[in-house]
Amino acid sequence: MNDTPASSSAPEARQQLALLRDALFHLHKALVDSERISYEQNIGTITSPNHFLQLLTGDPWFAWLQPLSQLIVAMDEAMDAKAKTPLDAAAAAALVKQTAAMLVASETGEGFARHYFDALQRDPDVVMAHAEAARLFRPPRSTG
Numbered sequence: 608m609n610d611t612p613a614s615s616s617a618p619e620a621r622q623q624l625a626l627l628r629d630a631l632f633h634l635h636k637a638l639v640d641s642e643r644i645s646y647e648q649n650i651g652t653i654t655s656p657n658h659f660l661q662l663l664t665g666d667p668w669f670a671w672l673q674p675l676s677q678l679i680v681a682m683d684e685a686m687d688a689k690a691k692t693p694l695d696a697a698a699a700a701a702l703v704k705q706t707a708a709m710l711v712a713s714e715t716g717e718g719f720a721r722h723y724f725d726a727l728q729r730d731p732d733v734v735m736a737h738a739e740a741a742r743l744f745r746p747p748r749s750t751g
Contacts, residue, residue, distance in 0.1 A: 617693070617699075620698075621686060624682060624685070624702060625686060627703060627744060628686070631682070634675070634733070634739070635676065636736075637730065637732045638672055638726055640732070644730075645729070646668050646669075671719050671722040674719050678702070678705060678709060681702065703744050706740070710740060710744075
């Protein structure tokens with residue numbers, strides 16, 4: 608991303624935010640899939656899609672994913688053409704900043720950061736999805 612959303616026009620900021628949102632959605636799916644495998648290895652078989660949905664929305668095992676889910680929803684709402692407040696570059700930049708702050712794994716942390724660290728350690732699909740998202744919220748490296 609050559610321009611940060613703060614220095615972009617609203618249409619450019621919307622486009623950049625849409626790309627980041629899509630990358631986060633892919634990351635979320637990778638995390639959900641990884642957590643499902645871990646759950647089944649540690650707790651037991653998930654018997655149906657309905658059972659899985661119930662676990663995703665109500666079981667403490669999956670609760671750590673909620674902040675990421677909420678961030679994706681916030682991006683969707685911000686980009687909604689019917690939103691009360693039109694998306695501007697500053698609002699897009701705030702969501703990008705929130706993403707960068709959230710996607711920090713910590714071996715010694717708690718909550719999301721710790722679970723995120725664990726998922727990155729056990730699943731290469733999560734690592735790849737993280738790299739794709741990070742590419743969109745990190746400033747480009749200068750050369751020379």
